[in-house]
Structure formats: structure tokens, C-alpha cells
Amino acid sequence: MTRKARKRLEYNEKRLERRDKMLHKDKSNERATVEEVFDQATRLIVFSLLKKGLLYEVNGVVSSGKEARVYWGTTKDSKDLAVKIYLTSSAEFKKGLLKYIEGDPRFKNIKRDTRSLFALWAQKEFRNLEEAYQAKVNVPKPIIVKSNVVVMEFIGKEGKSAPSLKECPPENPERFYKLIVTNIKRLYQKAKIVHGDLSEYNILIWKNKPLIIDMSQSVSIEHPMAKFMLTRDLNNLNKFFSKLNVNVIPIEELHKQVVGKNNDKSP
Ligand SMILES: Nc1ncnc2c1ncn2[C@@H]1O[C@H](COP(=O)(O)OP(=O)(O)O)[C@@H](O)[C@H]1O
Numbered sequence: 001m002t003r004k005a006r007k008r009l010e011y012n013e014k015r016l017e018r019r020d021k022m023l024h025k026d027k028s029n030e031r032a033t034v035e036e037v038f039d040q041a042t043r044l045i046v047f048s049l050l051k052k053g054l055l056y057e058v059n060g061v062v063s064s065g066k067e068a069r070v071y072w073g074t075t076k077d078s079k080d081l082a083v084k085i086y087l088t089s090s091a092e093f094k095k096g097l098l099k100y101i102e103g104d105p106r107f108k109n110i111k112r113d114t115r116s117l118f119a120l121w122a123q124k125e126f127r128n129l130e131e132a133y134q135a136k137v138n139v140p141k142p143i144i145v146k147s148n149v150v151v152m153e154f155i156g157k158e159g160k161s162a163p164s165l166k167e168c169p170p171e172n173p174e175r176f177y178k179l180i181v182t183n184i185k186r187l188y189q190k191a192k193i194v195h196g197d198l199s200e201y202n203i204l205i206w207k208n209k210p211l212i213i214d215m216s217q218s219v220s221i222e223h224p225m226a227k228f229m230l231t232r233d234l235n236n237l238n239k240f241f242s243k244l245n246v247n248v249i250p251i252e253e254l255h256k257q258v259v260g261k262n263n264d265k266s267p
């Protein structure tokens with residue numbers, strides 16, 4: 001490894017450490033210091049959204065997942081926003097990976113590749129949300145996407161997101177089950193999308209209705225994995241609601257109902 005490469009590696013590691021420390025502090029009552037929280041490229045994206053007036057403040061971290069962090073943001077007129085940032089350099093595996101690739105000319109482009117991958121997920125999530133929203137599926141209203149950053153309606157109050165089905169099982173599970181089935185039907189028949197990661201974690205309870213989130217992995221019903229993903233989604237749903245003593249629709253019948261007559265591609 002050349003001296004220059006080693007220096008860069010050391011610099012990057014320090015930067016990542018610093019950033020991780022910042023991100024794990026509870027910043028819910030502060031205006032986030034954008035400089036310290038994000039990597040350089042993401043910082044520029046967030047700044048451009050701030051400059052355009054699409055975003056006024058980025059506040060605390062709402063959730064920190066494997067691929068994305070969700071922040072509570074606000075507009076100038078104090079409306080809440082959810083800012084989902086697909087991470088570009090802080091996942092644990094990347095720390096490890098950087099050690100092996102920095103300074104190796106064969107991996108000169110790996111960072112950029114990862115970045116475009118995250119950007120692709122962000123665009124995909126945005127588009128899926130848009131299509132679902134237009135089909136009147138109960139999802140957060142998508143607002144804007146730029147590179148690895150998706151801005152959408154905030155579901156919750158004062159920076160606290162609405163509880164998931166997992167955290168807060170509904171009082172009337174039959175009604176919720178039916179409403180979710182209606183939403184999945186709409187998603188399939190109107191938006192022509194399969195969610196693909198539907199579970200009690202990705203359904204929030206908001207205004208006494210189920211609200212579906214987390215659509216980066218969702219696919220078109222034409223996708224070769226669509227049928228498999230739909231079956232998995234419906235099984236997850238039935239499993240969760242069976243535990244709440246709902247008399248769930250048998251999986252084959254449910255599948256038929258969701259797909260509808262005109263869309264059934266099975267032989
Ligand atoms: N639009 C939103 N409004 C409020 N909270 C949200 C919103 N989107 C996501 N969250 C919060 O962030 C968490 C993770 O978001 P999600 O989209 O499921 O990402 P992940 O891929 O990390 O699971 C959710 O469980 C929820 O608590």
C-alpha cells in the first residue's frame with residue numbers, strides 16, 4: 001500500500017468513527033449539524049434540498065436500519081417530513097471492506113458503485129411509493145428523491161413515528177386485516193406492484209388505519225419473483241393475524257382475491 005493510500009484509509013476510518021458517534025447520539029431536540037452527521041456526498045444532497053426550500057431542518061434519527069436511516073425533518077412552515085437516507089459508507093461491513101479495498105487499484109471504483117446502488121434503491125422506493133400513492137394505497141406521500149435521499153410525508157407526531165403493528169397490535173384485528181387485504185389488492189391490481197417485505201414491522205398504525213411503508217424492494221407484478229414475494233407477504237400477514245385470533249382467509253383464496261380475475265398469470 002502506498003503512503004498516500006494508507007493516509008486516505010486512516011482518514012476514512014477516522015471520519016467513519018466520528019460520524020457513527022454523531023449518529024448514535026440522541027439529537028431529537030437539536031437542529032442536526034449536517035456537516036457532522038453525513039458523509040460528504042450525502043451532505044451535499046441534503047444541503048441542496050435545504051437550499052431549494054424543500055427541507056428546512058433535519059432533526060433526530062427516527063430509525064437506524066441496515067441500509068437506511070430515517071430522520072425526522074421539517075418544512076419551513078413546521079410540517080413534519082421523513083427523510084430516508086440510504087447509507088453510503090457507514091454499514092459495518094463497509095468499514096471492514098474498506099480496509100481491503102482502499103489502495104487496491106482493482107477496486108478503484110467500488111465506492112462509486114456502492115453509491116449508485118444506494119441511489120438506485122432510493123429511486124426505486126420513491127417510484128414504488130408514487131405508484132402506490134396514486135393507486136390510493138395507504139402509504140406515506142412521497143415528496144422528492146435525490147440520489148440516496150428520499151423525502152416523504154412523516155407518519156406520526158412531533159418526530160415520533162406511528163407505532164408498527166408489531167409494537168402495538170390493533171384493538172380490532174379483524175377490521176385491520178380486512179383493510180390491509182384491501183390495500184394489498186389495490187397495490188396489486190391498480191399499482192401493479194408486490195410489496196415484497198410486508199410484515200408487522202412495515203405496517204404502521206396511523207389514524208386508526210394501517211399504513212404501509214418500506215417499499216425499496218417492491219417489484220412489478222411482471223417480475224419473475226413477484227409470485228414468490230406475494231405468497232411470502234400473504235403468509236406473513238396470515239401468520240400475524242392468526243396469532244391475534246383472526247379467522248384469516250386461506251392462503252390460496254387470499255392469493256386469488258388479491259390477484260383478481262384479469263391479472264392471474266398462473267396456468
Ligand atoms: N414516512 C415515515 N414516517 C414516520 N416514520 C417512518 C417513516 N418511514 C419510516 N419510518 C420509521 O423508520 C423505520 C424504518 O423505516 P423503513 O422504511 O421500514 O426502513 P428499513 O429498511 O430500515 O426497515 C420504520 O419502522 C418507522 O419507525
Ligand SMILES: [Mg+2]
Binds near residue numbers: 201214
Ligand atoms: Mg422496515
